[in-house]
Amino acid sequence: MTIIGVDIGGTNFRAGAVTEDGTIIKFEKTPTKSVVRSGDVLSDIAAYLKAFAEDLDYSAVAIGFPATLDPERKKVIQAPNIPFMENLPVCDYLNAELGVPVLAERDVTYALCYDMNKYHIPEEGLSCGIYFGTGIGNAISIDGRFHAGRCGAAGELGHIPVLGSSVMCGCGNIGCLEAVAGGKALVRIQQEYFPDTQIGALFTEHGDEKVLLDFIDGMAVAVATEVNILDPDHVLVGGGVMKMPDFPKEYLHECILKRVRKPLPANELNIIYTDDEKDKSVIGGAVYARRSLCMASEL
Ligand SMILES: [Zn+2]
Incomplete structure (x- = not known):
């Protein structure tokens, strides 16, 4: 199953469609200001993701934020570089719009996920x-x-x-x-x-x-x-x-x-x-989503 990893930063949005073996089959880097341009941030992001995924068959979206998130990992609480994301129901909104599970985490969590996978850390x-x-x-x-x-x-x-x-x-x-x-x-x-x-x-x-x-x-x-x-x-x-x-x-x-x-x-x-690959958090997001969805299906 292909998973879309998204890294939302103050300067750029990075989105990658990642296959099961960690290969990126489609990647886009887009200036944040050209994605978030109306007063309706979530609708802007939904439109961006729908356009990115138009020709893709994907089963989940994992979004990484340079931010503090709520304990349920459903929304951003505080983000000095992307304040427009604060306190929005990002996962629930995008889940309803895209029809697939949408997960959120801190970008560093995705980076660690990527590295644990890469360096075979149990x-x-x-x-x-x-x-x-x-x-x-x-x-x-x-x-x-x-x-x-x-x-x-x-x-x-x-x-x-x-x-x-x-x-x-x-x-x-x-x-x-x-x-x-x-x-x-x-x-x-x-x-x-x-x-x-x-x-x-x-x-x-x-x-x-x-x-x-x-x-x-x-x-x-x-x-x-x-x-x-x-x-x-x-x-x-x-x-x-x-x-x-x-x-x-x-x-x-x-x-x-x-x-x-x-x-x-x-x-x-x-x-x-570790090496500092530039799309670490995009691929790591996909690894994280795959693991989380597997865990959820085992419950
Ligand atoms: Zn401080």
């Missing part, structure tokens, strides 16, 4: 994905289920408070970890310390400077915090920051080992540094 046990992109994305899988928390807001590793930091975070709090260790923090470092260097050349030209070494240590703090709390079976670490030219992966690993509790879980630490 569903049993605890796996966590930590992705350094614009912020710090985090998803936690416990025995094949993704931990949402009581309010749906679990896995906000990027918003762990850093004592002594006064940097304003996009979430409105002061001193969150991602405000010093995510992609936005890297842009701030570039503007403040290396204005003459392109962001992509930061590690190539200034990788030895203290401010960047501290940035890497901040990433390590994020990983070690999660590891020290959860003692996971597998830790998958990735995201766009790590794909930058000359990113010091070995130094990051060193810093993580330095920060993780000894002797355990440090001695048994199982970290996989």
Whole structure:
């Protein structure tokens, strides 16, 4: 069965029709503003999906959001980059319009789903994905289920408070970890310390400077915090920051080992540094939907 994975971002919508073996047979990247153009957001999205799927035989749609979702995963609660999606009955509306199950999740959950599938991580046990992109994305899988928390807001590793930091975070709090260790923090470092260097050349030209070494240590703090709390079976670490030219992966690993509790879980630490495929959350959404629908049919 073919499943349509959709990634709704502030800049683009990405939609992919994904077959059972994970192949994308049709893909479209469309500017968000050309999809969401009337005052009726859900009707715009339904029209977009109907046009995309016109010639397709598909059995479900999985939508990924850079957002906080409700615990039932039916709607977006808070989304700084896509505020037009907040508090709309997205799954119920699209389900009625399209006539197939429509699932919603955080985009990082789909990324972890993709990676667990790709790296053959068993569903049993605890796996966590930590992705350094614009912020710090985090998803936690416990025995094949993704931990949402009581309010749906679990896995906000990027918003762990850093004592002594006064940097304003996009979430409105002061001193969150991602405000010093995510992609936005890297842009701030570039503007403040290396204005003459392109962001992509930061590690190539200034990788030895203290401010960047501290940035890497901040990433390590994020990983070690999660590891020290959860003692996971597998830790998958990735995201766009790590794909930058000359990113010091070995130094990051060193810093993580330095920060993780000894002797355990440090001695048994199982970290996989993942590749950052661009359609991870589209394919991961399809993997997630396939798994969820299988689970539901077994109940
Ligand atoms: Zn925050």
